[in-house]
Amino acid sequence: MQNIKIVPEGDASLLIQFEQVISPEVNQKIAAAAKLIRAQQISGIIDMIPTYCSLLINYNPLVISYEALFKRVESIVRMESRSEAGKKKVWEIPVVYGGTYGPDLGAIAEHAGISEEEVIKIHSSKDYLIYMLGFLPGFTYLGGLDEKIHTPRLASPRVRIPAGSVGIGGSQTGIYPMDSPGGWRLMGMTPVKTYDPDRETPILVEAGDYIRFVPVTEEKYLEIKAAVEAGTYEVTVHEGED
Structure with missing residues (x-):
């Protein structure tokens, strides 16, 4: 101990x-x-x-x-036992980046001195550990964001950020599970509901799991969104080694 x-x-x-x-x-x-x-x-x-x-x-x-x-x-x-040492659960979260879905993607790229395409590639190239959930039900605090795309929060927070928005706040990245105020830079949006009060398990993920962001086109985003609303979409989950 x-x-x-x-x-x-x-x-x-x-x-x-x-x-x-x-x-x-x-x-x-x-x-x-x-x-x-x-x-x-x-x-x-x-x-x-x-x-x-x-x-x-x-x-x-x-x-x-x-x-x-x-x-x-x-x-x-x-006991100091490790929880299934070496095992990890990875949720693949589809994201449409930029445009009206991610209005701050250009600002993130400008701050980093790289292109928007490079920001997307960096952001979607690793598995992020969910350190904790908080602020809102299902809001994920993810660790491991590449320093190249660390970006300061907005000086004046937005009054409303749409549910599903994926953003960067300083050295962290995460998903807004519901409409709410917030000051993180918005880079994209996922159709997946990380929090749904009508679901048997309202919060999709748990602390200790991992998230991998998967870039999708707007067409694919809308297709997945329709499936989510119909209750037919299942998030891809991988269980692998650390």
């Missing part, structure tokens, strides 16, 4: 603090801890929320006390 602390967080939460750095290694430890705790099916645990450097556990103190939960969690964290 080196560099790991377990502390109370309010009167019905417990916080596991890992190393205070943003890295795939720390994220993997958090995912492993969450998986092990979930497997124990501890009565009283209501929810677990992973972040960049910690895991928050919400529990019912009428079912399990803090002391009892602390002991259970401490013994699990001591």
Whole structure:
């Protein structure tokens, strides 16, 4: 349990603090801890929320006390097991880049000193680790954006960003799951609903999964969008090695 602390967080939460750095290694430890705790099916645990450097556990103190939960969690964290070490789940998210779908693509390219085509190639050339979900239901905080296309947020946030917009905010990239205000630079849009309250599992992805953006034409985007609305589209998912 080196560099790991377990502390109370309010009167019905417990916080596991890992190393205070943003890295795939720390994220993997958090995912492993969450998986092990979930497997124990501890009565009283209501929810677990992973972040960049910690895991928050919400529990019912009428079912399990803090002391009892602390002991259970401490013994699990001591295992220091890796969650399916070397395995990763990759979601392929189709994106139409530029134009009215990505009004800031030109500004991103100009800031980087490269062409729009190069920005698209860079952005869609790797698998992004989902470090955490937050801000909005299903909003993905992705790690690993190439430094070449790091772009400052807008000085004045937009009042409304359409659901499905793919953007860059500083050193991060992500998908807006619903219409909302926001200050990230918009480079494209996906027809895939990363959050759908009417779906059996409303949030499509989980922290610890990966996302790969796949460039598509406007024609293909509209085709996929129609399939999504009809409930017939299935996102391509790969399970591979790290």
